[in-house]
Amino acid sequence: MKSKTKRELDNNSIISLCSKAFHDKTLVDIKIAPLTQGCYNSAYLIRFRDDFKTVLKIAPSPTVKIMSYEENIMAAEVFAMKLVKENTNIPVPNIYFYDSEKDLIDSEYFFMEFLEGEPLSDAKVSMKPEEIMAIQIEVGSYVKQMSLFTNKNFGYCSQKSKQRDTWKDFFENAIHLLIRDAIDIKAELGTDISAIKQALSYNINLLDEITTARFVHWDLWEGNIFINNGKITGIIDFERCMWADPLIENIFMEIDNSEHYKKGYGIVNFTQKEISRRHLYNLYAMLLMCVEPYFRGYTGNWLHNFAKENLALETKWLINNSI
Numbered sequence: 001m002k003s004k005t006k007r008e009l010d011n012n013s014i015i016s017l018c019s020k021a022f023h024d025k026t027l028v029d030i031k032i033a034p035l036t037q038g039c040y041n042s043a044y045l046i047r048f049r050d051d052f053k054t055v056l057k058i059a060p061s062p063t064v065k066i067m068s069y070e071e072n073i074m075a076a077e078v079f080a081m082k083l084v085k086e087n088t089n090i091p092v093p094n095i096y097f098y099d100s101e102k103d104l105i106d107s108e109y110f111f112m113e114f115l116e117g118e119p120l121s122d123a124k125v126s127m128k129p130e131e132i133m134a135i136q137i138e139v140g141s142y143v144k145q146m147s148l149f150t151n152k153n154f155g156y157c158s159q160k161s162k163q164r165d166t167w168k169d170f171f172e173n174a175i176h177l178l179i180r181d182a183i184d185i186k187a188e189l190g191t192d193i194s195a196i197k198q199a200l201s202y203n204i205n206l207l208d209e210i211t212t213a214r215f216v217h218w219d220l221w222e223g224n225i226f227i228n229n230g231k232i233t234g235i236i237d238f239e240r241c242m243w244a245d246p247l248i249e250n251i252f253m254e255i256d257n258s259e260h261y262k263k264g265y266g267i268v269n270f271t272q273k274e275i276s277r278r279h280l281y282n283l284y285a286m287l288l289m290c291v292e293p294y295f296r297g298y299t300g301n302w303l304h305n306f307a308k309e310n311l312a313l314e315t316k317w318l319i320n321n322s323i
Contacts, residue, residue, distance in 0.1 A: 139264060
């Protein structure tokens with residue numbers, strides 16, 4: 001997907017990055033191909049002469065305008081991938097080299113293990129229902145494993161200065177920062193900001209139940225789950241990771257259609273309070289998806305229209321069903 005934040009480098013620049021990371025490899029006949037998945041960082045598949053393959057991921061240029069929560073997220077992704085790789089059995093790509101020095105280019109970048117297969121969003125077209133169910137149960141168990149990591153404060157792993165003592169305080173601040181982003185960039189939300197704030201205020205006390213900050217991937221949708229021959233080969237894109245309520249994870253977004261994910265996690269049924277919390281998290285996700293296209297400069301408006309429609313629905317639900 002084309003995006004303002006995806007930095008394009010010429011082959012000579014990429015080869016210089018490869019030389020610093022893999023100085024023991026010959027750079028003769030190196031093959032470089034851009035990867036089109038993702039919408040924030042740019043990525044390239046690098047194949048060396050000895051057929052060793054790696055993925056190069058490059059952060060946006062520092063001159064590009066980004067959203068409030070996106071500061072420092074590449075460092076957070078590297079931290080998260082190493083945390084999960086070293087302490088669980090969850091398949092996560094190895095990080096071969098991470099560079100934040102900015103001596104070759106003025107962006108951070110890293111090289112990671114190449115994953116065989118394709119995203120679940122593509123692979124499921126040729127998979128049997130029972131195979132998809134097994135994958136979803138397994139992913140639910142991964143979310144449970146990750147939730148065992150805890151932290152003193154709540155918030156995005158990338159921004160310690162914006163973390164808070166309580167989940168309620170962090171979440172409320174995160175919504176207001178996102179609203180500020182929307183106002184600054186003149187995003188069309190399709191819903192009055194006053195109504196969004198009302199939906200938040202009616203339900204924010206539900207978050208008092210969450211007293212432990214647990215590790216959450218928070219972008220765990222089918223595009224970030226790689227499949228090969230019906231098996232999970234890896235989980236990618238940890239840059240949005242946070243210390244949070246695990247129920248905010250994207251696999252629980254479809255409240256009435258996430259039974260296999262819930263089974264893997266160990267949830268039988270959502271309580272009424274959990275349903276309300278999930279609607280609150282949906283509100284945040286839809287608000288973010290409304291604002292994001294203005295920063296990315298996406299072509300087409302299907303994502304924005306989808307987000308606007310669902311932001312209105314979630315706002316209305318939260319106002320009409322507050323506990």
